[in-house]
Amino acid sequence: MSSVMAKYMTIQKRKFKHGWKVAKQSRICYLFLLPYALLFTLFTVAPVCMSIYYSFTYYNVLEPARFIGLTNYINLILADDVFLISVKNTFLLAAITGPIGYIMSFLFAWFINELPRLLRAIMVLIFYAPTISGQVYMVWALLFSGDSYGYVNAWLMQFGIIDEPVLWLTDVKYMMGVIIIVVLWMSLGNGFLSFVAGLQGIDESQFEAGYVDGIKNRWQELWYITLPNMKPMLLFGAVMAITQSFGVADVTMVLCGFPSTDYAAETVVSHLIDYGQYRFDMGYASAIATVLFVVMILCNKAVHALLRKVGT
């Protein structure tokens, strides 16, 4: 037994020595990475680790955190009805706006790429503009306003489709529909822009080779040439789509009010903001964030597996 142990130890030692040697050889790599790594650790990794620790404590920001084990998680699952509503809403939003937003981002970037240059720049601006100003989505509150001053109501009444104004943003029936439209309107964001830049970089000679090899239409070209070339950007866009669609909160809070009628538009992140910034229960908020974190990582893994199949 001990000889096995000893052998294992020597192997490990050798592995470590080899690793150390390689690491020493790539000193320049660490030097390049060092500035980023330092700041990333300090301002991203450390806060995330602290938050995960807080999720096991009672922490009201004023007093020091008190360790309470899994209590936050148990309360979250067993005692918090609003959390269940928020999970349902977030999943609904993620399942609809995530994939649709992602596909829309790519398709529009691809369509725009065929336009003449000036037109292309204008179209990119129009589609990206909702992201440029962090606040413009507030105009939807005016468009969907619940009284007859709201544009949508006014138009629908003018055409005689409805008789009295619909409470778009306070009626439980319509809220989520409006939110989905607004989120989709904002979904041509960072992923979209990276697609535009990525499409510009594909080597023209590959397309020319494609014509010679008998690529018949634009869809074949898309699947066999464009998509395989775009894989790194597709991955980036997918992660952006996941973070955007799971992270919806500002839109619901501004449009439907906070809290919304019967919490019908509560999302996981707005629930988290409720506890973190209004009820001063950082421990509980951190537990919500950690659960969301795990779900998003799993979703990310699944999407990666799917993207590996592209262009094969």
Next chain:
Amino acid sequence: MKKNMKKNRRKLLRKRKPNRSIGGDIGIYILLILFGAFFALPLVYSICTAFKPLDEIYIFPPKFYVKNPTMDNFADLFNIMGQSFVPFSRYIFNSVFMTAAGTFGNVIFCSMGAYVLSKYNFPGGKAFFAMVQTALMFSVYVTQIPNYLIMTKLGWIDTYLSIIIPAFATPMGLFLMKQFMEGIPDALIEAAKIDGAKEGRIFVRIVMPMVKPAWLTLIIFSVIAIWNNRAATFIYSEELKTLPYALQQLILGGVSRAGVGAAVTLFMMIVPIAIFLMCEGNVIETMASSGIKD
């Protein structure tokens, strides 16, 4: 004139790729126009509103377009700005300075990290990148308190540093740069090494010019993020506050300030849109002229 148009049309036709169907092209144009209208509508609305006199803002039934455009809202805005305790030029300076410094550092730090992560195989590199990607998934709302504690420890509360330095190392920036650098052929870097170029030189002379669309895109992301940052958590002193914060205070005046509010929304978009047009124009330009050959 007519002849010119004909010539242009012929040029356009020649530019079409050989395997594109006309029907498909028309379909795409229709789709782009329809969706473009849907995406542009709220923006057109906010631009119109900024030029509406107050009675048109509250007219019934509501009108989308402005009838008697006026600069009153902007005049009011600049008027209120002039009365502020701290001169508004100071807020503008704060925002411009933080945005410029933060964006510059962000592009440099992320590109350097992304370069070695994408083009070299060294122990810990893959694990580090996986960590960066995972970090994007954690909600920023709960990390605010820990971040505040860290800032306090560093003594950076109420300084420019608290906004600028964290902006240098964004997970998204590194992720974006790394994805684009993966497309650079390894052979090119090998060849440069054989010619005796050191890593630093390869990075500046070969890698960065080749991923120009990527860092131009990163500049857009970074400018938008920092410019819209209200920075109310870390900064207390009135003379260090940012433009979005100061402008937000202005429009809290209620109904009578609705027009000014619309003007503010438009005013805040000037810088991001200018930067966007500059960068995006270049993204589209650069690659059309220079083909990367493997």
